Amino acid sequence: MSAKYWSTLIFATSVACAGTPKHETAHWSYEGATGPAHWAELDQSFRTCESGAEQTPIDFPSGVTPGLVPGLRFEYRPSSLTIVNNGHTVQANYDPGSRLELGGETYELVQLHFHAHSEHSVAGKTYPLELHLVHRSAQDKLAVVAVFIEQGGENAALASLFAHLPKTEGEPTSVKRVAIDASKFLPEQRWAYRYRGSLTTPPCTEGVEWTVLSVPVTALSAQIQAFTALYPNDYRPTQPQHDRTITGAHFGYEGEQGPEHWGEEAPGWGLCSAGKQQSPIDVPLSAKPTVPADLQVRYKPAPLSIVNNGHTVEVEYPTGSEIEIAGTKYALAQFHFHAHSEHTIAGKSYPLELHLVHRTADNALAVLGVMIEEGAENAALAPVFQNMPASVGPAREVSGATIDAAKLLPATLSMWRYDGSLTTPPCSEHVKWHVLATPIQASHAQIERFTQLYRTDARPVQPLGERSFY
Ligand SMILES: [Zn+2]
Ligand SMILES: [Zn+2]
Numbered sequence: 001m002s003a004k005y006w007s008t009l010i011f012a013t014s015v016a017c018a019g020t021p022k023h024e025t026a027h028w029s030y031e032g033a034t035g036p037a038h039w040a041e042l043d044q045s046f047r048t049c050e051s052g053a054e055q056t057p058i059d060f061p062s063g064v065t066p067g068l069v070p071g072l073r074f075e076y077r078p079s080s081l082t083i084v085n086n087g088h089t090v091q092a093n094y095d096p097g098s099r100l101e102l103g104g105e106t107y108e109l110v111q112l113h114f115h116a117h118s119e120h121s122v123a124g125k126t127y128p129l130e131l132h133l134v135h136r137s138a139q140d141k142l143a144v145v146a147v148f149i150e151q152g153g154e155n156a157a158l159a160s161l162f163a164h165l166p167k168t169e170g171e172p173t174s175v176k177r178v179a180i181d182a183s184k185f186l187p188e189q190r191w192a193y194r195y196r197g198s199l200t201t202p203p204c205t206e207g208v209e210w211t212v213l214s215v216p217v218t219a220l221s222a223q224i225q226a227f228t229a230l231y232p233n234d235y236r237p238t239q240p241q242h243d244r245t246i247t248g249a250h251f252g253y254e255g256e257q258g259p260e261h262w263g264e265e266a267p268g269w270g271l272c273s274a275g276k277q278q279s280p281i282d283v284p285l286s287a288k289p290t291v292p293a294d295l296q297v298r299y300k301p302a303p304l305s306i307v308n309n310g311h312t313v314e315v316e317y318p319t320g321s322e323i324e325i326a327g328t329k330y331a332l333a334q335f336h337f338h339a340h341s342e343h344t345i346a347g348k349s350y351p352l353e354l355h356l357v358h359r360t361a362d363n364a365l366a367v368l369g370v371m372i373e374e375g376a377e378n379a380a381l382a383p384v385f386q387n388m389p390a391s392v393g394p395a396r397e398v399s400g401a402t403i404d405a406a407k408l409l410p411a412t413l414s415m416w417r418y419d420g421s422l423t424t425p426p427c428s429e430h431v432k433w434h435v436l437a438t439p440i441q442a443s444h445a446q447i448e449r450f451t452q453l454y455r456t457d458a459r460p461v462q463p464l465g466e467r468s469f470y
Contacts, residue, residue, distance in 0.1 A: 025042075025043045025045055025046070025202065025203070026042035026043040026046070026202075027042070028042055028043075028046070028088075028201070028202050029088075030088075030233050030234050030235070030236075031233070036049075036236050036237055039202045039204065042202070043202065043203075045202075045203045046202040046203050046204065048198070048203060048204045048205060048206060049202055049203070049204035052198055052204055052206050053242045054196055054197055054198060054206045054207075054242070054244060055197065055198045055204060055206070055239035055240075056119070056120075056197030056198045056199070056200050056208065056210060056236075056239065057118075057119035057120040057121075057197070057200055057235075057236060057237075057238050057239065058120065058195065058197065058238050058239055058240075058241050058244075058246075059120070059121045059122070059123070059124060059238045059241075060120065060121070060122045060123065060193050060212070060214075060246060061123060061246075062122075062123040064193065064246045064248045065248045065249040065266045065267070065268065066191040066192055066193050066212075066213075066214035066248045066249060066266065066267065067191055067192070067248050067249025067250055067265050067266040068190060068191060068192075068249075068256075068257075068261075068264065068265050068266070069102070069190070069192050069194060069211060070250070070256050070257060071101060071102065071103065071104065071256075072100075072101065072102055072190065072192070072211070073099075073100070073101035073102075074100060074182075074183060074186065075098065075099040075100070075101070076098040076099075076109060076181065076182040076183035077095075077097055077098050077181075077183075078179045078180065078181040079092075079094045079095035079098065079179065079180055079181070079182070080095055080174065080175075080178070080179055081160065081161065081164060081174070081175040081178040081179060081180050082172050082173070082174045082175070083161070083164055083165070083166060083172065083173060083175060084166065084170065084171065084172035084173070085165070085166040085167070085168060085169050085170060085230065086169065087169040088201060088231075088234055089113040089114055089115065089231060089234050090113060090114060090165050090166065090227065090230060090231070091111050091112070091113035092111060092112050092113070092161060092180060093110070093111045093172055094109045094110060094111055094112065094182065096108060098182060099135075100133075100135045100143060100145065102143055102209060102211065103209070105137050105141065105143075106137065106138070107135035107136060107137045107141070107142075107143045108135060108136055108137075109133060109134070109135050109182060110134055110135065110136050111134050112131060112132060112133045112134065112182060112185070113131075113132055113134075114129050114130065114131055114132070114149075114227050114231070114234075115129065115130045115132065115200070115231075115234050115235045116128065116129050116130075116224075116227055116228045116231055116232060116233060116234060116235065117129070117130070117233070117235055118130035118148055118149075118235065119146075119200050119235045119236055119238075120146060120148075120193075120212050120238070121238060122214065127148040127149060127150050127216055128149060128150060128151055128219075128224045128228070129148075129149035129219070129224055129227060129228075130146055130147070130148055130149065130235070131146065131147040131148075131149060131185060132144050132145075132146055132200075133145040133146075133147070133182060133185070141207070141209070142199075142207070142208045142209070143208070143209040143210075143211065144208055144209070144210055144211070145186075145211045145212075145213065146210065146211070146212040146213065147185060147186060147187065147213050147216070147217055148212075148213070148214075148215075148216035148217070149216060149217055149218070149219050149224065150216040150217075150218055150219075151218065151219065151220070151221050151224060152218030152219070152220075153218045153220070154218075154219070154220045154223070155217060155218060155219040155220070155223055156184075157180075157181060157184030157185055158180075158185060158219060158223065159223070160178050160179070160180060161180055162219070162223045162226045162227065163226075164178065165226055165227060165230060167230065185217065186213065186217070187213055187215040187216065187217050188215075189215045189267075190213060190215075191213065191214045191215060191249070191266060191267055192211045192212060192213050192214060192248075193210075193211075193212045193214060193246050193247070193248055194209070194210065194211050194212075194246070194247040194248075195210050195241075195244055195245065195246045195247065196208070196209065196210070196244060197210045197244075200235075200236045201236070214267070215267075248266070249265050249266030249269070249425070250265065251265055251311070251424065251425050253456050253457055253458070253459075254456070259272070259459050259460055260273075262425050262427065263427075265425065266425065266426075268426050269425045269426045269427065271421065271426060271427040271428065271429060272425055272426070272427035275421055275427055275429055275462075276465050276466070277419055277420055277421060277429045277430075277465070277467060278420065278421045278427060278429070278462035278463075279342070279343075279420030279421045279422070279423050279431065279433055279459075279462060280341075280342035280343040280344075280369075280420070280423055280458075280459060280461050280462065281343060281418070281420065281461050281462055281463075281464050281467075282343070282344045282345075282346070282347060282461045282464075283343060283344070283345045283346065283416050283435060283469075284346065284464070285346040287416055287469045289414040289415050289416050289437035290414065290415070290417075291412070291413055291414050291415070292325075292413075292415065292417065292434075294325060294326040294327075295323065295324070295325055295413070295434070296323065296324040297323050297406070297409065297413070298321065298322050298323070298324070299321040299322075299332060299404070299405040299406040300320050300321050300404075300405075300406070301402050301403065301404040301406075302317055302318050302320070302321065302402065302403055302404075302405075303318070303397055303398075303401070303402055303403075304383050304384070304387065304397065304398045304401035304402060304403045305318075305395050305396070305397045305398075306384065306387055306388070306389060306395065306396065306398060307389065307393070307394065307395035307396070308388065308389040308390070308391060308392050308393060308453065309392065310392040311424060311454075311457055312336040312337055312338065312454060312457050313336060313337060313384075313388050313389070313450060313453060313454070314334050314335070314336040314395075315334060315335050315336070315384055315403060316333075316334050316395050317332045317333060317334055317335070317405065319331055321405055322358065323358055323366065323368070325366060325432065328360060328364075329360065330358035330359060330360050330364070330365075330366045331358060331359060331360075332356060332357070332358050332405060333357050333358060333359055334357050335354055335355060335356040335357065335405065335408070336354075336355055336357070337352050337353070337354055337355075337372075337450050337454070337457075338352065338353045338355065338423070338454075338457050338458045339351065339352050339447075339450055339451045339454055339455065339456060339457060339458065340352065340353070340456070340458050341353035341369075341371055341372075341458065342369070342423050342458045342459055342461075343369055343371075343435050343461070344461055345371070345435075345437070349458075350371040350372060350373050350439055351372060351373065351374055351442075351447050351451075352371075352372035352442065352447055352450060352451075353369055353370070353371055353372065353458070354369070354370040354371075354372055354408060354440075355367050355368070355369055355370075355423075356368040356369075356370070356405065356408070364430065364432075365422070365428075365430070365431040365432065366431070366432040366433075366434065367431055367432070367433055367434065368409075368415075368434045368436065369433065369434065369435040369436060370408065370409065370410065370436050370439070370440055371436065371439035371440070372439060372440055372441065372442050372447070373439040373440075373441055373442075374441070374442065374443070374444055374447060375441030375442070375443070376441045376443065377442070377443040377445075377446060378440065378441060378442040378443070378446060379407075380403075380404060380407035380408055381408065381442060381446065382446070383398065383401040383402070383403055384403060385442070385446040385449040385450070386449075387401060388449055388450065388453060390453065408440065409436070409440075410436060410438035410439065410440050411438070412437075412438050413436065414436070414437045414438060415434045415435055415436045415437055416433075416434075416435045416437065416469050417432070417433065417434050417435075417469060417470050418433050418435075418464075418467055418468070418469050418470070419431070419432065419433070419467060420433040420467075421462075423459045424459070
């Protein structure tokens with residue numbers, strides 16, 4: 001069976017972002033009475049366009065960081081060029097044999113097409129074009145990979161495609177002796193936003209897996225204009241996110257998302273691999289702890305508000321408790337645990353390490369690290385260990401329970417001080433670390449309350465480098 005036959009077959013049976021068979025359903029467009037605001041009224045089969053709660057496109061809010069997608073593999077091969085202007089966009093049907101692995105499923109690349117301007121946006125920002133690579137699984141599940149195209153250098157990979165855009169609507173035509181290679185349409189950095197959405201054209205069918213790559217590729221202004229001359233606005237406006245989760249950057253403590261990969265996981269996490277002042281560290285035997293004269297601790301009891309955030313269990317502290325370092329006030333914001341300890345003392349680690357995180361009004365950070373060894377039950381921490389949320393969720397206040405951070409510190413405030421970083425992405429530096437030399441105690445059962453949730457959430461020690469203690 002020839003490749004050409006398959007292309008035609010795929011096109012004919014394809015439910016894609018564009019390419020609705022016009023003889024069966026109503027005419028739709030991108031403006032006026034048949035535009036996106038009216039799609040649902042045009043045809044019974046288009047009702048999801050309005051009633052659906054998981055519609056595409058969406059805007060990605062600035063709070064979501066895109067990240068590497070575990071298990072995402074592109075196995076694309078070159079394809080002959082079969083191209084069609086279908087009245088809604090220009091689409092290239094792809095030869096069989098190019099695959100996408102995503103979420104443990106295998107999809108076949110069936111076609112690709114463009115929208116102007118981009119359908120998705122990032123914190124309100126759109127790009128001149130958005131490329132959609134449409135894939136289908138053997139079970140007819142759809143997965144679309146979107147690539148933003150911005151104006152810049154020439155896009156050699158897309159040149160042959162842009163050079164053969166059919167000026168008028170018609171049937172797919174095979175362009176002799178011209179090939180395209182979708183593997184070259186992708187940006188080098190594959191950071192992405194993922195979410196469940198829909199087709200962006202009628203009938204707006206839901207259940208589509210969206211992977212929107214955050215780094216744009218470039219094309220010459222003339223290349224972009226070759227498309228926009230035909231379709232200046234074939235984009236659907238962004239739809240409500242509703243209660244959908246946008247999956248972005250992730251970090252873990254082992255495997256593909258483990259500490260040695262954090263630096264590549266997401267834009268802005270580069271310090272995790274390239275930083276020179278990273279935490280934790282091993283405190284060398286030669287470093288003598290001191291009781292700093294310029295440090296004051298003013299902690300007050302507070303109602304217990306606790307959260308399992310997927311990386312640790314954290315107790316949120318209300319305003320009113322602070323430390324003062326050389327005249328600068330840092331408010332206690334939260335404390336959390338690591339198992340085992342992140343810092344080590346002359347190579348020795350402890351079952352847990354408590355981090356009390358403080359920040360100034362302009363977000364400078366100071367952390368007190370307290371080692372927890374196995375021993376007597378810790379009465380001050382009892383309400384925390386008793387109320388650790390078993391599953392990830394928002395912070396909740398435990399009615400009637402209070403916590404007093406002042407009682408979490410050892411009697412002697414002897415410590416090592418050094419300049420380090422957050423021990424989790426984005427691994428930001430200029431964090432004033434205070435590692436207390438005297439451990440506190442917790443019972444075996446208390447420690448287990450935490451390690452049953454997080455067996456290991458400790459970043460390995462980082463090189464001390466040029467740094468010294470003060
Ligand atoms: Zn599309
Ligand atoms: Zn920590």
